[in-house]
Amino acid sequence: MNRKHQSGLTLISFLVVLGVVGFAAFIGMKLFPMYQEYYSVRSSMKGLESEPGVADMDPSRIQDLFFRRLYINYSENVKPKNVKFERTDGGWLMSVKYEVRRPLVGNLDVVGNFDTSQKLTRHGTPD
Template identity: 35%
Template sequence: MKKQKGLTLISWLVIIAIVLFNGIIALNIVPVYISDHSVKTLMKNLEMDSTVRGGTAKALKQAITKRLRINNVYSVSKEHISVKKGKDGYLVKIKYEPRGKLIGNLDYIVTFKHEARIPA
């Protein structure tokens, strides 16, 4: 009698189901992290940008919102952006929670928080 080599049909179906489930999760969550990378890059560039220095908190918030729209980041709105004046400039905080559907009634929530100091 020969011993079986390889996987059975049921084993293959289980492996394919696991791979498909992980693929669906990745297709839904990876874009969220890609847009967060854009937010992180924007905040890093904002600290070094001389055009935003010396303005008001409202102008700074509008500049951030405009740059987010240029980068196609629509999960961050004006309500998620906080600008506070300090001794040496402004402290900008972006805190947001993108939400979405995975499968059926299974949803995801991802929390992000970024800070930047804008010199006066």
């Protein structure tokens, strides 16, 4: 008499797998907005690089253009104090450094430190 041995997940192991997948999805939902904002900061900075005459602009004008682009992307964690400019040979080096803190569970938080920079050199012609 040969009996077939059944294999597969038991109810308990299925619940454990479901819990792990659920927790991973929960963490992903907390982290996704932080990284989405970071990518909008990066794309705004890259967009400024192609702005005509950006290398000759005043830093306050560049910062204004940068925050207009961020406003469109609903960015709320980057403040003017997080944006720094440094003069380089062919224009400016723009640096953005900021921190995002999101509550996770109870008194635990997820903290993201973001630091990026972009060279703004001579492209196009001034307005």
